[in-house]
Amino acid sequence: DTEVTQTPKHLVMGMTNKKSLKCEQHMGHRAMYWYKQKAKKPPELMFVYSYEKLSINESVPSRFSPECPNSSLLNLHLHALQPEDSALYLCASSQELENTEAFFGQGTRLTVV
Amino acid sequence: QQQVKQSPQSLIVQKGGISIINCAYENTAFDYFPWYQQFPGKGPALLIAIRPDVSEKKEGRFTISFNKSAKQFSLHIMDSQPGDSATYFCAASREYSGGGADGLTFGKGTHLIIQP
Numbered sequence: 001d002t003e004v005t006q007t008p009k010h011l012v013m014g015m016t017n018k019k020s021l022k023c024e025q026h027m028g029h030r031a032m033y034w035y036k037q038k039a040k041k042p043p044e045l046m047f048v049y050s051y052e053k054l055s056i057n058e059s060v061p062s063r064f065s066p067e068c069p070n071s072s073l074l075n076l077h078l079h080a081l082q083p084e085d086s087a088l089y090l091c092a093s094s095q096e097l098e099n100t101e102a103f104f105g106q107g108t109r110l111t112v113v
Numbered sequence: 114q115q116q117v118k119q120s121p122q123s124l125i126v127q128k129g130g131i132s133i134i135n136c137a138y139e140n141t142a143f144d145y146f147p148w149y150q151q152f153p154g155k156g157p158a159l160l161i162a163i164r165p166d167v168s169e170k171k172e173g174r175f176t177i178s179f180n181k182s183a184k185q186f187s188l189h190i191m192d193s194q195p196g197d198s199a200t201y202f203c204a205a206s207r208e209y210s211g212g213g214a215d216g217l218t219f220g221k222g223t224h225l226i227i228q229p
């Protein structure tokens with residue numbers, strides 16, 4: 001099983017809403033990532049978790065708040081987003097941080113209205 | 114500053130031909146170079162990856178060629194098929210001296226179209 005599952009697949013939210021994106025993997029991976037991808041652009045790293053601890057925060061605005069409740073789950077809490085935050089949000093995982101294969105989920109298509 | 118430069122931006126190849134996508138990097142600390150394939154509305158899927166200790170790696174119709182001195186690597190898709198039509202991203206990452214890595218830095222992508 002090399003699957004990373006993201007829910008929901010699509011999300012439309014207003015600028016005053018609070019929502020959460022969820023990511024789950026059952027491969028025993030200890031590193032998990034959030035990436036943001038705008039249309040026709042490459043994915044951009046947002047956060048890295050290693051052994052359930054935040055390892056990297058790429059200067060992401062505080063309206064994005066990551067959470068890693070356990071080794072299989074990764075959440076991204078959203079609050080007071082802007083229309084320019086509309087994008088495909090991708091979760092990925094790898095066995096360890098040390099440059100091993102990273103598997104991506106199908107993403108959540110987020111639209112902020 | 115773009116750390117991984119990818120070319121061409123778009124590529125059209127006839128069915129059965131060879132598709133070639135090139136990437137160049139600047140950071141000599143990079144030591145892992147994967148290629149990802151992405152279809153519209155889907156997440157990137159790992160195709161093949163290479164480390165600097167080898168100059169070439171082949172998996173099926175996909176080959177990575179790596180030139181450490183030139184800081185360049187390329188993806189070759191042999192016998193290209195219409196189903197290969199997708200966006201391809203090269204990427205690179207590095208390992209911290211204290212262990213760990215800082216995620217993937219992607220090239221800008223190549224939109225590949227295989228014409229029947």
